[in-house]
Structures are given as structure tokens and as C-alpha cells.
Amino acid sequence: DGGITQSPKYLFRKEGQNVTLSCEQNLNHDAMYWYRQDPGQGLRLIYYSQIVNDFQKGDIAEGYSVSREKKESFPLTVTSAQKNPTAFYLCASSIASYSYEQYFGPGTRLTVT
Amino acid sequence: GENVEQHPSTLSVQEGDSAVIKCTYSDSASNYFPWYKQELGKRPQLIIDIRSNVGEKKDQRIAVTLNKTAKHFSLHITETQPEDSAVYFCAASPNDMRFGAGTRLTVKP
Numbered sequence: 001d002g003g004i005t006q007s008p009k010y011l012f013r014k015e016g017q018n019v020t021l022s023c024e025q026n027l028n029h030d031a032m033y034w035y036r037q038d039p040g041q042g043l044r045l046i047y048y049s050q051i052v053n054d055f056q057k058g059d060i061a062e063g064y065s066v067s068r069e070k071k072e073s074f075p076l077t078v079t080s081a082q083k084n085p086t087a088f089y090l091c092a093s094s095i096a097s098y099s100y101e102q103y104f105g106p107g108t109r110l111t112v113t
Numbered sequence: 114g115e116n117v118e119q120h121p122s123t124l125s126v127q128e129g130d131s132a133v134i135k136c137t138y139s140d141s142a143s144n145y146f147p148w149y150k151q152e153l154g155k156r157p158q159l160i161i162d163i164r165s166n167v168g169e170k171k172d173q174r175i176a177v178t179l180n181k182t183a184k185h186f187s188l189h190i191t192e193t194q195p196e197d198s199a200v201y202f203c204a205a206s207p208n209d210m211r212f213g214a215g216t217r218l219t220v221k222p
Binding site: 033035040041042043044045048056058059090097098099100101102104105106107 | 114119122144145147155156157158159162164202206208209210211212213214215
């Protein structure tokens with residue numbers, strides 16, 4: 001299960017606090033993605049990055065921010081502006097952004113109270 | 114952008130029976146259609162994929178069919194086993210990936 005890691009596995013925060021989720025990959029993949037998974041709603045794309053120093057909004061980017069300063073790392077910040085942040089967050093990477101298998105990390109379950 | 118719909122949301126079959134999950138997509142530019150399996154508490158993993166220049170692909174008990182004209186593709190699992198129980202996601206990719214809502218498959222022994 002190596003190759004793409006996320007930490008921590010569980011994260012608890014108080015409402016109003018920003019929190020950053022870590023995603024690291026050693027697969028030499030150019031593209032990286034963040035998804036949110038809620039029961040019955042599949043995987044919804046938050047942000048994706050095709051290359052270092054570049055990223056695009058997905059379908060539900062409001063209240064989230066990302067950076068891609070290194071090829072290996074794509075951290076996601078859940079800001080206080082995100083109205084319903086409690087969810088399971090999955091990071092993924094692929095060799096390129098078009099038409100290639102995505103490899104997923106183990107996920108981070110964020111609970112905000 | 115791309116919109117992927119997946120049916121059914123839940124599917125229960127007896128061990129040894131076949132299971133079929135169907136997806137439709139909206140963007141005619143989509144050219145890559147993967148299927149992922151997510152077991153309880155684990156990360157999604159690719160089980161099979163198909164590209165738009167192919168109509169069908171098989172891998173042992175799993176097959177995927179693609180109808181580009183109708184913009185739909187299906188996953189077929191034959192001789193189901195209890196370990197096939199999981200949530201299955203379809204996806205379509207024009208230039209990024211969009212997933213269906215998932216199908217929870219239960220295989221009863």
C-alpha cells in the first residue's frame with residue numbers, strides 16, 4: 001500500500017479552525033487530486049494539479065485551498081469557510097492528468113465539531 | 114463538465130450469480146472509463162478500465178462494455194463470490210476524472 005500516503009488517518013478540529021491535510025507520493029506522478037467522499041455521493045473532486053505550481057478547481061472547491069510547491073506533495077487546507085467540512089478525504093495521483101489510472105491514498109477522516 | 118450517473122445504488126446477488134452495474138456519461142470527449150472497487154475501510158483500487166477505441170474488455174470474471182453512441186458503459190461480474198462485496202465506482206475522463214455515486218454490491222453466500 002505504499003506510494004501515496006495521507007496523514008493523519010483521523011483528524012478532529014473545532015469549528016472555525018483551518019486544518020491542513022497532508023498528501024505525499026513517491027510515484028513520480030505529475031498529477032494529483034483531492035476528493036471528498038460522503039455516504040451515497042461517491043467521490044467529488046475538490047482540486048487537482050497537473051503539474052508543480054499549477055492547480056485547478058474541481059466541482060466543490062469552495063472553502064478549500066491547495067498548494068503544489070513540490071511534485072511529491074499536494075496539501076489540502078480546509079478553511080473555516082467550508083460549511084460542512086466533516087467528511088472522508090481521499091488524495092490520489094496519476095502519471096498524467098488525462099486518461100490514466102489514479103492511485104489513491106488511505107484517506108483522512110476529518111471531524112469538525 | 115462531465116456528469117456520470119451510476120445505477121443501481123445497491124445490488125444484492127447470490128454467490129455464483131452475475132452482477133451488472135451501469136453508468137452513463139454526458140461528455141462525448143470522454144475517452145477513458147475506469148472502474149474502481151472500494152472495500153470497507155480501504156482505498157479505491159482500479160479493477161478494470163476501457164478506452165474509447167475498444168468496445169469490450171475482459172479480465173477473468175470481470176468485463177466492461179462501452180457503447181459510445183449511447184454514452185453508456187457497464188461492469189459485468191460473473192460467478193460472484195463473497196469477496197466481491199464492496200462499493201464499485203465508475204468514472205469517465207475527458208481531461209479530468211468524474212466518478213459515479215457508487216454501487217454497493219453484496220454477495221450472499
